[in-house]
Every structure is written in C-alpha cells, then in structure tokens.
Amino acid sequence: MNLDFTPEEEAFRERARTWLAENLPSEDRPAMGQPMREFDLAWQRTLFEGGWAGINWPVEFGGQGLSDIQQMIWYEEFAKADPPFSLNNSCTFVGNNHGGPTLIACGSDDQKATHLPRILRGEAVWCQGFSEPGAGSDLASLSCRAEIDGDELIVTGQKIWTSYADVADYQELLVRTDPQAPKHKGISWVICDMRTPGIDIRPIETMAHTTDFAEVFYDEVRIPLSNVVGQLNDGWRVAMSTLSFERGTAFMADQVELAKVVENLIHEARTRTGADGKRPVIADDELARRLANCRAEVAALRAMTIAGISRTRRSGIPGPEASMIRLFHGELHQRVYRLALDVIGADAFRLTGVDGDGVWTGPYLQSFAYTIGGGTTDIQRNIVAERVLGLPRVK
Amino acid sequence: MDLLPTPEQEEIIESIRSVLADHHTIGEPASDTLWQAAAAQGWFGLGVPEASGGVGYSVVEEALLAIELGRVAVPGPFLGTILAAHTADATIRESVIGGTSPVALAEAEGDEGGLRVFDATDGGLALRLDDHSLVRLTGLSDEPSLDPLIRLSLSSGEAVASGLDPRRTSVLIAGVLAGIAAAVAEQSVSYGKDREQFGVPIGSFQAIKHRCADMAVRAEAATTQVHYAALALRDATTDADFHVEAAAVIAARAAIDNAEINIQNHGGIGFTLEHSAHRYVTRARVLAAVAGGLRRHQVDLLAANL
C-alpha cells in the first residue's frame, strides 16, 4: 500500500498538464448532430497528434502502452484544466472505451488493423447495438436475426437506445445467428458499417433534450462474415468482454470528473445566498451535511478506483469487483446532481446544456441515465450479490 | 500508487485474526488472555518507532489492526491504548506499550470539568478525545451503557501528558467502524446463504440480495478510504486532513447503516440479545458519536483543504 507516484508518472502528469493548458479547445461543444461529431473527432485527432490517444492501449495497436494509473492521471489533469466538455458525453466514448478494447481482446488481426488506428486517429465513430425493445436487462434474449448467405450475414430486426447511432460509422452489433441454440449460445458479435443499405436510424429525444440515442432498424442488411468478432455463435462471450470494459474502466473519466463537480458545488454553496436571503447556502445544516457526505464519497470513489487498478494489475483482468465501483459511482453521480438542484435554488428553473462549467440543470436531467445505461443499478446489484458475494441465483 | 495490502501487511492481518480467533468470542468481554496476547504481539506499540520501544510500523498497520478489532467487535480499552502509546512521556509510554496501563477513551461531560469515560479502569489512564491529552482518572461511577460491553463511567481526571495527534484517533476510530461495516455485511451474506424460507435460501430473494450488495459496497468504500487516509497521514501529505475526515464520515455512515440493516436481514434472531448482530449496532453508534461524532467530522470535512 502506497500513495507514491513514480518519477515517470509525475513527469507524465506534468506533460499532460502543460499540453492540456495549450491544447484544450475553448469553444463550447455543440450539443448534437454533425457539428458535435466534428467537434469530438477534432478533439480525438488533436489527442492523437499530441501523443495522448489510447493511453492504456498496447503500443502494437497504436496506443501509448501506459498504465491505468497514467490513464487516471490524465483524466485528473483533464478535469483540473476546466474543460468546456465532459469526456463521458463524447461520441468517441464507445470506440475508445469498449469497442476498441473488445477488438484488442477478441478481434482478428485484420479487424484490429482496419479499425483500431481509425478509432485512435479520430476517423471513425462507433456505437453500441446491444439493447432491443424486448431485450434490455435480459440482453441475452435478443432477437435481431442474422442469416448466413454465402460469405455474408443478412440482418433483419431492431435495436434501440443506440447512443450516437445517427453520427456513427460502425457499430458493435449483437445478432442471433442460431435461433435453435439456448439463448446465450446462438449470438454473434459483428462489426456493422452504419452506412450499409437497409439501415434506418430514427433518433429519440431524451429527457435531457438531446438526441443522444436512436432506434435502429435493419432490413436485410448485408454484413461480411469476416466482420464477426470471435467465433460465430460465440458472441455472448465477446459481449461479456465488452461489458467488462464498459462496467470496468470506461467510466473512470466521469469518476474523476465527479470530484471536481463536487468541489464546484461546494463553491456554489459558499457563494450563493441561501433561502433566508442573508446567509450563504452552506449555512443550511442539511445541505452542508449532504455536501460533506458527497465530498467523502467522491474521495472514497477515487480510493476504490485506485484499489481496482491495483487489483487488475495483480490479476491481469478487471474482476467482478468493478461492478461495485460502477454501482457506487452511478448512484453517487445522481446524488450529486440532485443535491445541486437543492443548492442552486431559483436557478433550478433555468434549463442548461449538459456540458460546460457551472451548468447544473442539464447534467441533473442527464444524471437519470447513470443508473440505467450500461446495465441498471438493479442489475449491478444482482451482479455484486451473485458474482462477488456468492449469493444464490434463481431463475 | 497501490491500495492493496502488501504481502507483509497480509501477514500482519492474518496474525491479528488468528490471535483474535484464539482469544475472543464476539459478544463477550475482552478476556485477560486476549489482552496479554495483544501486548505480547506488540499491538499496543505497532505504529510506534522502534527507538521509542514500539514495533516500528506506522499508522497504516495500526489502521489494519483497528479494522480487525472492529470486525469482531472487541470491547475494552484497545483503541485508547494503541493511541496513547504515541505519548512523548517515556515512562507512560513504556507501561502503555507493555499492556500494564490500559488507556480508556474520555471526553468532557457537562461544564464542571467532569468526564464520561469508555472502558475505564480505576485509577487508570484515559485519552481525552476533546483536547488530546492523557489523564489519570479519579473516582469512577458507572452509568448504564448503550453497549453493555463498553463500560460507561463518569469520572474526573488530571492531565499527565498532552499533544496526541487527533487525526490518528480519527483514522483508527474510522478503522474500527469500517471493520464493523465489513463484518456485518459478511454476516448478512452468510445468513443469506444458510437460512431457508419458501424452500430456498433467503439470499436468493432480491430484497436480501440487494441489501447485501449495498452493504458490501458501503464496506468497501469505507475500508478503502480508511486505507487511503492512513497512508496520507503516514506520508504527511498536504491533503491528509481532508482524507482523514472523509474516512471518518464515510466509515461512520457505513457502520451505522450496515449494522442496522443487518438486524433486519436476520429477522427475529437478529433482535435477540444472544445473537451478536446488535453488538455491532451499539458499538457503531457509540464510536460514531464520540468526539463530536459524525456531525463534527462533516463540518471539519467541509472546512478541510484539498
């Protein structure tokens, strides 16, 4: 147990800080559509050119080959630099955080060579086509069909809640390739080119007034069999790898950012006048206690993140304990923004965007997604109880 | 940067566990043999430099010990003794480390200079949680105690030494509380696997399962933050105060929440005096209320520099 950063890590932090100060965009991030895509990809290109893309990806796949601790340091410096946007909202999220890592873990040499450089260079946006109208928490019951025709799959069916489908180039698509097999055994994970004929994308407005996600319809969409990642009908195993990244390290940026959000909120509570029109908000005992609790909780979240990194370093793979961090983080993120709405008083009437400094209502509305997306908190609790604590499963 | 115990620290934890397993039963007063074994093992001087007669580890290993003491709800003056071993007074220190001067915890009661004391011995020493001094107690009168295994007394005392670090006290109390949070989480999980109703283990019901998952997360958050705080204190980092207060807040809440929910998870047996579940509730409540309690830590945490 130690809190020491190696000289190499300290130097890395210094370099990151200097580089961020010079290269962070100053304009606001467009909220949606092509302008948002352009903004996010431009930032990814800037990262790539600066040598900051794929920090913890292996060097052989174009990454920097650095450690998860360095990845965390990078996020800490990013958050400290007062960025005008949140990394968690970027449409490059899927490619960087679970699409790319899944290809590294399970993809063929060709798939890696084709896609990984484009993700890192900011040339391609990925999205995730897992959920369906009838298959949410029970993901394995998915029914989007794919039939083999020569060296192609013909996909027919529907996906839903696909974040950034409208701006994506590729999709991690789960399809049922063997309807006769038990439900976990007949699924394949395929790379779907979003521009293939037969794909119809219909954005859905969210309660945070963005069109982040969409329904996607597939009408006899032809996908080369060579786009199957892993083996045909072995897609559930590949999907578990995707989810281990999504539920493991993907949210580290947000976890780090949350500490900054809490500090900003405490600052708000000190500088705003409270309900009595005289004293600052923080003089309200109940709010002060809740602020203190959140401050303690983001500290513990960081400690848990570091402990998780330590564990992964010893065992090589993120263990099921990662779902404890995800569960704690999702609910804490929500608690912080609920508290924010209580702190800002009359400013709670005004709608803001989801990105930027000193915005509260937009992120508050967005925060409801944190206990739903990527597996609901109820499902995370099931996972913690069954896989970490060993409590019995029932059908 | 690494937040898991080293192999050497794992060994320390194992050895503490085996001593506790040999000499302590949850729900019983601390035995004399436990006290002697603790002294012989060097628990009371664990974090004291060798030059000062201690074992030469640090507050980090003391925190690991505190967590283990919390896990089995050891009553008695262990914590005060471990803390008082850091006094600059060489004579007192020697007898404290040797286990011949058990040290209670105390704080002011009323405005007349009186003290309320936890686990006092007549004529013995106490560590004052309000001014961080050591006092010699005179005249004890016992009070009914929320936690019957913690002797609660009114007394007065005369200062014999001062200048103990309140942050060490906060970290070790947080350690005991984190240990409580973890132990009751495990108790609920194991009861969830054993106890059957409707023909299945109750742990297969989501109401129980989800409460257990939440308990495990709270315990993990508290334990990890205690580790972090102890390291920050050992290394005298600039944000050590912040991390100590964060540990105090999160551990107190985790211990109380988990210990209380643990009773519910056990049904009727959890409400009995015989079962150990209530021991953790009252221990958590007492430790989360001393020295100004959770409220004071929340205030101090908001004021701490990051």
Ligand SMILES: Cc1cc2nc3c(=O)[nH]c(=O)nc-3n(C[C@H](O)[C@H](O)[C@H](O)COP(=O)(O)OP(=O)(O)OC[C@H]3O[C@@H](n4cnc5c(N)ncnc54)[C@H](O)[C@@H]3O)c2cc1C
């Ligand atoms: C902002 C956002 C972005 C998303 N982006 C994507 C994306 O890019 N790609 C993608 O594929 N999906 C995406 N999703 C979908 C997300 O993964 C699903 O919404 C989620 O898995 C829940 O599925 P569901 O919506 O069908 O809810 P349901 O599964 O119908 O759940 C409804 C309620 O029932 C509870 N419940 C269900 N089963 C159980 C159980 N076994 N035990 C206890 N409670 C249970 C749930 O916790 C929930 O409270 C996104 C969702 C959101 C909100």
